[in-house]
Amino acid sequence: MRIREIVKAFESYKVVEGSYRIWLDKNESPFDLPEEIKNEIFEEVKRIPLNRYPHITADPLREKIAEFLGFEKGNIIIGNGSDEIISHLLKLFEGGYIVISSPTFGMYDFFAKLEGIDLVDVPLDERFKLQNVENYAENAKTIFICSPNNPTGNTQEREKIINVLETGAPVVLDEAYIEFAESSNVDLVNEYDNLIVLRTFSKAFGLAGIRVGYAVASEEIINYLLRIKPPFSLNALSMKIAELMLDHYDVIKQNINYIIKERNRIYKEFKDYAYPSEANFLLMQLNAYEFLLEKGIVVRNLSGRLSNHIRVTIGKKDENDELIKVLKEFIERF
Ligand code: PMP
Numbered sequence: 501m502r503i504r505e506i507v508k509a510f511e512s513y514k515v516v517e518g519s520y521r522i523w524l525d526k527n528e529s530p531f532d533l534p535e536e537i538k539n540e541i542f543e544e545v546k547r548i549p550l551n552r553y554p555h556i557t558a559d560p561l562r563e564k565i566a567e568f569l570g571f572e573k574g575n576i577i578i579g580n581g582s583d584e585i586i587s588h589l590l591k592l593f594e595g596g597y598i599v600i601s602s603p604t605f606g607m608y609d610f611f612a613k614l615e616g617i618d619l620v621d622v623p624l625d626e627r628f629k630l631q632n633v634e635n636y637a638e639n640a641k642t643i644f645i646c647s648p649n650n651p652t653g654n655t656q657e658r659e660k661i662i663n664v665l666e667t668g669a670p671v672v673l674d675e676a677y678i679e680f681a682e683s684s685n686v687d688l689v690n691e692y693d694n695l696i697v698l699r700t701f702s703k704a705f706g707l708a709g710i711r712v713g714y715a716v717a718s719e720e721i722i723n724y725l726l727r728i729k730p731p732f733s734l735n736a737l738s739m740k741i742a743e744l745m746l747d748h749y750d751v752i753k754q755n756i757n758y759i760i761k762e763r764n765r766i767y768k769e770f771k772d773y774a775y776p777s778e779a780n781f782l783l784m785q786l787n788a789y790e791f792l793l794e795k796g797i798v799v800r801n802l803s804g805r806l807s808n809h810i811r812v813t814i815g816k817k818d819e820n821d822e823l824i825k826v827l828k829e830f831i832e833r834f
Contacts, residue, residue: 521796522822524813527650527677527781529706531755531816537748541741554736557726561739564746565714569686574719577726578742580733582676582700582713587611588729589696592721593670595641599633603805605650605674617641623805628652628775630660637667646674648681651802651811653777655681665692673697676713677779679704679756680763686716693718701742703780704756710738763814769824773831781813788830795826 516525533541558578566573579585590598590611597618600608604624612619620640622633633643643664647656665671665688675697678684686697696717702708712734715725745752759780766782767774775783787808789801800811812823 516793516798520793520798522815522819523798524781524815524819524823525798525800525811526708527703527779527811527813528708529703529755529759529780530814530819531706531758533706533745534751537744537751541744544740544744545737548736548740550736552736553732554734554739556731558734558739561712561734561743562714564743568746568749569716571689571716572719574722575689575716577715577717577722577729578734578739579713579715579729580738581702581711582674582698582715583607584729584733585698585713585715585725586672587614588725589642589672589715590615590617591728592724593641595669596639597636597641599636599640599643601630601633601645603649603651603802604644604646605676608644624649624652628654630656630664633664634667637664637669640669642670642672644672644674646676647685648675648677648777648779650676650779651781651800651806651809652783653677653775653779653781655778658683658685661685661688665695668694670694670696676700677703679752680760680780681778689716689718693720696721701745704759705742705745705752706755707742707745710741712738712742759814762817762820766812766814766820766824770827781811783809783811784827785809786827786830787834788827791830791834792823792826797823797826 561578562573562576565576586607597620598612599620599622601624602621609619620636622631622636625631628649645656645661648654671694673685673695675684689695689697696715698715700713763777763782770784773784773786785808789799789810792799802809802811
């Protein structure tokens with residue numbers, strides 16, 4: 501069975517469960533919503549008729565996001581997490597293969613394998629910058645660029661992204677962590693019909709639990725995506741919560757600033773081991789996964805090209821203090 505091979509290819513990823521003290525493994529926000537906002541949400545949620553299907557294309561939320569970003573509703577599609585949108589994007593374009601640049605987010609590879617789509621890997625260079633992906637554009641179904649990249653944390657230069665777009669191949673620019681970075685390239689959607697930008701409410705917005713992601717692209721691409729997507733994949737409650745959170749961006753912005761400050765503090769402590777990051781996590785060349793786990797701290801253990809590396813999500817100050825203490829202990833011992 502083909503599925504057996506797919507499962508085997510992803511065997512190294514293990515979901516950690518248990519009663520650990522500190523969770524810094526999934527690039528989540530450490531901040532739940534403040535109580536007042538939760539109460540406001542519950543009041544709104546009470547009014548939703550649960551016997552009815554949600555809006556078929558999530559238009560109220562599409563409108564809200566469009567206004568937030570300065571686009572039209574027609575440029576936005578909502579998914580059950582941006583993961584869902586990745587799976588649909590792979591079905592959209594012709595071409596022989598998809599192009600990724602490893603090490604990068606595993607779901608591009610996962611969905612390609614699931615769909616039986618060939619994959620060309622043009623690995624990032626030693627500074628984690630994109631190499632000659634343009635050379636593979638001609639026959640590419642889609643070229644995936646993740647910026648800031650998971651798990652390395654760095655961004656790709658705008659000029660390079662433009663060069664790739666100039667090939668005319670469909671380009672998916674994954675900006676899941678963009679709120680923690682200096683600048684976005686979402687505006688390029690106005691110039692390039694072959695660009696699809698992916699965003700999510702799971703990271704900076706602190707809403708990983710409600711599963712809402714979105715894509716920004718030309719109306720033509722969005723219309724095709726809307727036709728192949730299961731109509732009611734996003735539930736009415738999640739839709740409403742995401743909408744309300746866009747009215748509270750001031751709270752989100754405060755959290756983003758906090759995370760960036762903490763990220764820079766941790767980076768300074770481990771400059772010799774950590775890579776510069778524009779995301780809510782740091783990649784470190786430290787084989788400290790087991791050591792941290794024994795002390796109750798869960799981080800992401802990386803395998804493959806980045807063996808002996810860990811990816812550490814930025815947490816609250818007290819969690820980060822504990823992480824710094826334990827990592828220093830690890831460095832002294834080994
Ligand atoms: N893209 C990247 C780069 C990610 O790291 C993640 C989550 N880990 C996603 C997309 C998916 O996010 P979600 O499905 O929660 O929107």
